[in-house]
Amino acid sequence: MGTPGERQFYAEAEYADSIFRDARGDRDGSIMALRRALQAMPTYAPAILSRGSVLYQLGRIVEGRQLFQSLLSLPKNTMNICPIIDEAGMFLTQSGAYQEGLALYQAAVKRHPDAAGLWQGLGYCAGHAGRYEEAVSAHQRALELEPENQKLVNDLGWALLQAGRILQAKDALERAVAMDASDELAKENLRFCKRQAARTKTGEAGDAQTRRSPHPYRQPRIDGDHPQNG
DSSP states (O other), X not given: OOOHHHHHXXXXXXXXXXXXXXXXXOHHHHHHHHHHHXXXXXXXXXXXXXXHHHHHHTTOHHXXXXXXXXXXXXXXXXXXXXXXXXXXXXXXXXXXXXXHHHHHHHHHHHHSTTOHHHHHHHHHHHHHTTOHHHXXXXXXXXXXXXXXXXXXXXXXHHHHHHTTXXXXXXXXXXXXXXXXXXXXXXXXXXXXXXXXXXXXXXXXXXXXXXXXXXXXXXXXXXXXXXOOOO
């Protein structure tokens, strides 16, 4: 169907139409528009994300998983590919599909090892799955890539708290608050950490004897425009 540029133009137009139809409550029309977008350009990442999300919601898990996994094979210079993969991982995490989310993020950071947002997403998903030490490692790697990112400092602090490493968590959360005193989430996390420290016996390494369940600590990243799920 035409030149590559024409196919991309058609895919973008159909994707935009899917968003418009979804906003008007025309779900069937939105789904059809996504299908046409991918027929025109099977590698159009925003449509892959949206179509995959729709298939998961319809219970067509295998098809949705295949679409999400296909994002990992797109060229590394695909526009916004890392934020789009992150959106797919967040969709799985927020849907409670932790193992699938972990598998997607683990593969993603191997393909895009310098994408802090994907390491952040891996840490978030791992924390929700109860894999607290994996979450800590992922957040540490994200912070190595973006050491001045205050939100990543906050995320690491909470991951350390989940892992029962209260004194280390307190240090990280105090740093997060110092970096941005207007961050209410970081301040609340620090208050909670201090309450835990006050009633939990800690050892020499700062490791507590209790662990907490996942907490929605992650804040949105701003890595350019994220596509909306259609």
